[in-house]
Amino acid sequence: MKVLNQKMETKYIKLEYEESLETKKNLLSSQLNLLRTSKNLRNYKILRAKEIAIKNKLNVSLKNLKAKISLIQSTFPEREKSNIPYKKERIIELNKQQNIQKQLEDIQGKLARLQ
Numbered sequence: 441m442k443v444l445n446q447k448m449e450t451k452y453i454k455l456e457y458e459e460s461l462e463t464k465k466n467l468l469s470s471q472l473n474l475l476r477t478s479k480n481l482r483n484y485k486i487l488r489a490k491e492i493a494i495k496n497k498l499n500v501s502l503k504n505l506k507a508k509i510s511l512i513q514s515t516f517p518e519r520e521k522s523n524i525p526y527k528k529e530r531i532i533e534l535n536k537q538q539n540i541q542k543q544l545e546d547i548q549g550k551l552a553r554l555q
Contacts, residue, residue: 455463
């Protein structure tokens with residue numbers, strides 16, 4: 441196996457056949473792994489560029505949709521502001537009143553039993 445130093449002189453090291461064969465296998469395996477990594481990195485960059493393009497397209501579509509929704513909502517008549525609560529708020533208020541009424545009836549019943 442050749443070893444190069446800074447003066448570009450070639451020096452030789454004696455290796456056993458099995459050792460040199462194993463070294464060559466390791467070198468080829470490392471080269472193969474580097475090529476696979478390079479290929480995966482290239483594929484990643486391509487896929488990442490596609491992902492960014494799709495996200496940008498989605499953002500544009502969402503902005504357009506939001507603008508269309510705003511336009512449609514602007515054509516609706518505005519809700520009149522009044523003191524009448526929404527239906528859900530009315531139901532909650534009625535439930536509270538019924539609960540208070542029930543408590544009053546319970547207290548009146550207890551008072552009647554005590555007399």
